[in-house]
Amino acid sequence: MSQPPDQVDAVIVGQGLAGTSLAWCFLRRGARILVIDRAEPFTASRVAPxxxxPITGKRLKRSWQWTEFWPAARDFYRxxxxxxxTQFLxxxxxxxxxxxxxEREQFQQQLEQGEFAGLxxxxxxxxxxxxxxxxxxxxEMQPAGNLNVAAFLQASAKVFSADAHRWEGxxxxxxxxLETRTIRxxxxxxxxxxxxxxxxxxxxQNPWLRQVPFRPAKGELLRVHIPGWSEQRTVHAGKWLAPVTTDQYWAGSTYEWNQLDCSPTEQGRSDILHGIDRFLVKPAQILEHVAGVRPAVSDSHPVIGRHPEIPxxxxxxxxxxxxxxxxPLMAQRLCELLLEGTEPPPEVSLSRW
Structure with missing residues (x-):
């Protein structure tokens, strides 16, 4: 884009998963938007697996509000x-x-009690x-899979840039x-x-979000080659493996709450390798090692809303x-709040703090 537009309906700061999803929601409503993105090579979205x-965690629970989030996400990406x-889902x-x-006994009890109905x-x-x-x-569980996040962001950025909706900076x-609702x-x-x-x-670090109890966590991933093994399902067993090609996989992940940067570490490499060695028969060869910082808050739920004093x-x-x-669903809910005045559910609203 040679020059940003003079006036828009929405400026979106950041073109990760959140900003990209929100931009598409605004565009589908005919809004004029401008997405501003730093285009950093290693962010949580750009290195995300x-x-x-649908069933996650040590307690083998159905993912939170799965029946709402999954259909919305599937239809959105498709x-x-x-x-x-571009294919990315x-x-x-x-x-x-x-x-x-x-753990097997616990799972059988949950299955018999109908906790996984619909899956x-x-x-x-x-x-x-x-x-x-x-x-x-x-x-084995379905539906499941992965989004090629980098491909999704890149394809979206291409459309945004072609239509003069994106500014890199x-x-x-x-x-x-604040008085004129103008940015420079x-x-x-x-x-x-x-x-x-x-x-x-x-x-x-946003001065208008100081009330939010952020708890960001650094995560590291390895891209590995496993000769002679071609399992094409994602495998979870403490650590996990997700297929990239026939015999290449992403392996992860780690959690670090103090060293918040995008630099891979020897400790992260060791933790992941040790974790997948527990369930892999064949050794894994490391091809790539990346890191990013996940945007999480204390209750692990998304945050959407408008500022209480700067609406x-x-x-x-x-x-x-x-x-x-x-x-996808959180972007839709935020659009509904900003454009229609429809309040989001309290468990995801910024007003919960």
Missing amino acids: GLIT SLEITTE HLRPALRLFLSAA EVQDIAPNSLPGLAAPWGGF TLAYDQID IAGHSVQTTHLIFCEGWKGS WFGFLNGLGTKGVLHA
């Missing part, structure tokens, strides 16, 4: 694949290996998976005029009806480890 898993002429079953006999869940007998050490067996907080970038003034911050973990300011943040699943 994009996993979509429609944008058509719009951008890959649906495939996921495997969860049991880590103990007690396709298939029991897997012990020691029946080629290439995997699974002495207690596990289960940084919006300094002191370049926002690259020496040019842009007046906007809404200014929405989708800054990821950097939102913790033309909006926020979408806190997507955490389930950003691919949560971003």
Whole structure:
């Protein structure tokens, strides 16, 4: 873009999962937008594995509000694949290996009690998976899969740039005029009806979000080659493996709450390798090692809303480890709030603090 527009309906700061999803929601409503993005190579969104898993965690619980989030996410990404002429949503079953006999028993009880109704869940007998050490067996679950987040962001950026909706650069907080609803970038003034911050973990440094208890977490990933093994389901067993090609996988992940940067570490590498070695029969060869910082808050729920004193300011943040699943519906809810005045559910509203 040679020069930003003089006036828009919404300026969106950040083009990660949150900002990209929100931009599409505004565009579908015919809004004039400007997306401002720093285009950093290593952000949580750009290195995210994009996993979509219906049963998660040590307690094997259905993902929070799965029946709401999953249909919205699936339809959103499928429609944008058509719009951008790019495939980025890959649906495939996921495997969860049991880590103990007690865990298998717990799962059977939950299954019998109907906790996984509406999901396709298939029991897997012990020691029946080629290439995997699974002495207690596990289960296969559907629907599941992953979003190629980098491809989604790149395809979206291409459309935004072609239609003069995207500006690559940084919006300094002191370049926002609260009285005139104007921002200044690259020496040019842009007046906007809404200014929405989708800054990821950097939102913790936003002076207008100080009430939000951010708890960002650094995560590291390895891209590995496993010769002679070609499992095409995502495998979860403490750590996880997600297919990239026939014999290449993303392996993850780690959590670090103090060293918040995008630099891979020897400790992260060791933790991931040790974790996947527990269930892999064949050794993994490291091809790539990356890191990013997840934008999470203390209660692990997304954050959407408008500023209580500056109503033309909006926020979408806190997507955490389930950003691919949560971003589309949260973007829709924020659009409904800003354009129609429809309040979001209290458990995701900025007003909960």
